[in-house]
Structures are given as structure tokens and as C-alpha cells.
Amino acid sequence: MGRHATARTRRRILLPLLAAVLGAATWVAVAMARSEPACEPVRVVVAASPDISPAVTEAAQALDLACVAIDVQARESDQVAAELSGTAPKPQAWIPSSTLFLGRADGVPASGPSIASSPVVLAVAEPAARALGWPRKSLTWPEVLDGAGVVAGMPDPGRDPAGVSALLALREVTKGASDPAAAYVALLRKFSATTSGATVFPTAENAVLRHNSGLLEGETALVAVYSPDAPALDYPFVEVTGATAQQGKAVAELKRTLLYGAATGPRSELRAPGGQALRLTETDQRVEAQGQRSAEIPDAAEVTKALSQWAGVNASARVQVLIDVSGSMSAPVTGTGKSRLRITLEAAENALHLFKATSQVRFLAFATKVDGERDYREILPMAPVARQLAAVDRLRAVHAVPDGQTGLYDSVLDIYRLAHEEWERGKLNLVIVMTDGRNTDPGGISRENLVAELGKLSDRDRPVPLVAIGIGPEADETELRQLVAPAGGQAFLSRDPAKIGEVFYGALGRIAGAG
DSSP: OTTTTSHHHHHHHHSTTOTTTOSTTOOOOOSOOSSOTTSOOEEEEEEEOTTTHHHHHHHHHHOOOTTEEEEEEEOOHHHHHHHHTSSSOOOSEEEOSOGGGGGGOSSSOSOOOBOOBBOEEEEEEHHHHHHTTTTTSOOOHHHHHTSTTOOEEOOOTTTOHHHHHHHHHHHHHTTTSSSHHHHHHHHHTTEESOOTTOSEEEEEHHHHHHHHHTOOTTOOOEEEEOOTTSOOBOOBOEEOTTOOHHHHHHHHHHHHHIIIIITSSTTOSOBOTTOOOOOOSSOOTTSOOSOOOOOOOOOHHHHHHHHHHHHHHHSOEEEEEEEEOSGGGGSEETTTTEEHHHHHHHHHHHHGGGSOTTOEEEEEEEEEEEETTEEEEEEEEEEEHHHHHHTHHHHHTOOOOTTOOOOHHHHHHHHHHHHHHTOOTTSEEEEEEEESSOOOOTTSOOHHHHHHHHHHHOOTTSOOOEEEEEESTTOOHHHHHHHHGGGTOEEEEESSGGGHHHHHHHHHHIIIIIO
16 A cells, blocks of 8 residues: 555544644633633533544634633543543543444433534545546445455454444445355455555545645555445534533533534535535545435444454454264265265365464364264364465365264264363354264264253353354254254254355354354
């Protein structure tokens, strides 16, 4: 991306316009006593997102209030939300960048009137945008993300509402897919959990404007690409509980002037609350000045789901993969020239690319008595994804056991115990079993006892979801669903073994929080 994503530039995008207002308590004294020179001015603290604080400061300075000093502080919204829920001194008013922050704080309403807006866009390095046909045509998010050589990054959605907005918009992109959950996972996996070095990343329109207006030699300009499915930053004005009557009057007066458009004048990089056209006298041509529609901010449950999806997809995993090698897995799959086992092994190999590089995977084969009296054996020991990819020849060399029965229950129980013993905090701990039939081991544990034992092992504080993937027409859906229930997992069927790869992908996506 040229040098646009240097530390200096990222700070300019993420911590905008702090030069004049940065500090724990930057004072802007306004409207000091006119008629009572001896009065002690009442201090009113307004915490405002850094990208709107200059406009709020200007509006406060224009007020003509007696014996009042308004202190506009440029504060990151996530920090203010945390402080409002603690014991730190509280401001009398707060203007976060998004309503999304209000639910995280105590002592504020769940919503407030919007005083400005800024669409959330995909910021695309200008050379990449030109390669995709800009400015001859307006680009869309799917076009950008399908572009060759695109390096997509994501700001931390836990701190930056532009990240949350992008997650919600990306979900809409995949709704028309045959398997939306799998498609959504695939799309999210295109994004690194950082904007460093990215040629494409979500951010606010006003951040693109600031970046382009302050370009240094060697830095790359950004082109804004819009989506009506991305909720805009809406800058709600909320009053914080605990203000005195006089402070409340000053806050109400400031609120009134901001609602009349004081924050979105011709020098502002912000739009009116409805997304109306930018009023800048000279608008950067890489940004679309005309009015922009944006989606409504969804309820808290949907936001939480989006954040969980992102966290799940980006989590490092520790995975045990059990693959059925009983005799029936040697059955040919019509139209492929391959056996069920061969297609299953290919799907398992391809699945390695779904995990982050920091993930670890173990592969095991099971039938009956494949390792002495044991119904399973290790194919590849627990190791990082890169090491497993280098050793896939050992996975490819696995063959079905002639006349081997399906020792499903004993194998699942032993490996599930192992997964609990090896459980690691901060990772997605999983057991995945792939089988084409039901348990046929007459000397093994019963289904009832297996379900009971899995229930005893289940631990909400140390979760290990069990994912069962049934392959082919003989796979017993009822049995698989009973097995996964006590472990908080899910069962998936691929009646057509040729489509096992798609099912595996979708299963992993859902269990990782994407469905």
C-alpha cells in the first residue's frame, strides 16, 4: 500500500485531529462571565470523539453563556465508556463516535440524538482502486474484496465501530450464497486482524478525507468505497447523570446549537445525521460527495453476534480430527473416481488452510482394533498448521481397513477426554469426527453410556465443542446429533460425499461463531 499505512499515518486515521485538543483534560474556556466579573465560572466537561471534538469546540466557543466554562475534551469513545462504568470523574455530556458505545457505559441513556454522521467505507489504496476500474466506475465491496492481490485488514471491532459496521455489512454480502455461513467465514478470513500493510480496510469517510489531505511524499491516497449495508458513525449527544441544574442548562444549550448543524458546517468533514451531501467547499474526488444511505444500527444482540463471529473466526484453534477408516469408507463415490476416504482426507487436508497459522491440529484414524486393542491410531501428532501442511503425505497415505468395523463410540470418548486434558485457554478447542456410518463395534461402550460420559466431561468454563460430520447415505443423523448434544457441538451431513469439503467448511464456520 505504498507507505500509507505507516505508524504516523495510522495514528492520523485512528486518532484524528488531536494536535489541538490532546491531553487528559484540555481546557477550552468559553463564554466567561460578562456581567458578573467576580463570579466563579461553572465548569462543564464534554467528552467528544476526537474526530468531532474540533467542531464541538468551535460550537462551544460561539455560545454566549454567563459564568460558564465549557471544557471540551477529545477522548476515545471506548475509554470514556469504560470510565463511565467506573469511579473516575464523569463528564456532564458525552459525544461518542457511535451509538454502539452507549450500551457499554453506565449513567447514560441507550440512545441520543445524532449531531453528525460519517459513512463507514472500505478505504482502498488508490493504485488498487484504479486496477479495479476506478474512477471509470464506482466500486462495490464485493468487487473490491474479490480483486486480485487485495490485502484486506480489519480494525479491532472491539474498539473501533467502523470494524463492527463492516462486519455487519459483510454479512449482507454473503446472504445470497448457497451456504451463507460458510461464505461469511470465507469472506472474514480474507481480513487480517490489523490494518498495518493493508491495501483495503474499513474506516470512516472522514478518516479517508483527513488521510488524503495530509499526504506526505511516498504515501498512497485512499479511495472510499461505499455500502448501504454498513451503519454509519452517528455521533449521539447524551447527557450524563449527576450534572447540576446550571451545568444541565449549559449542556442543553450546547446540544441545541449542535442539533442545528454546528458540527457539520462547510469546513467539516462530517455529514448531517441523515447522510446528506458533504458540505466541504472543495471535496476530495476520491470520496463521493453526494448523499449516502446507511443501514440502521442493529440491536445489541446482533452486534454481540457479529463480534463473536469475528472472534471465533480469528481465534487460534487446538483441534483433534478423527477420521473413519472402516471398510465402508473404501466405497467409490460416483462420478469422482475416488473413494469416500480419499475425498474425506482431501477435505481434511484443505481444512488446514481454514485455521490460523497459530492453530494446532492432530489427525487420528479410527475403525476397530487399529492399534492393538485400541480402535484408533494417531496419523499426525498435535502440531502447528505449517508443520502439518509439510507432512500431508502421511495423511494422504492413509487407507481404509478391509472389513474394519466402525469403533465410533470408544474413539470419540477417548479423544474427547484427551482434548479436555490438553485444553488451552484463549484457543478454540475442538474435536471433529468424520464418519460414513454408525457405531458397529459390538464390544465397545453403549451409546447411552457414551452420552452420559460426554455430559460429565462437558465444562462451560473449558468448552470443547464436538463436531460430527456424517458422510454418505448411511450416515446416521439421529445418532450423530445425540453424540454432540452433551458437548455443546453440532452435527452436519453430507449425503453426497463429493461435497464433504463444502460441509466441512460450513461446519467449521458455524462452530467458530459464524452461524
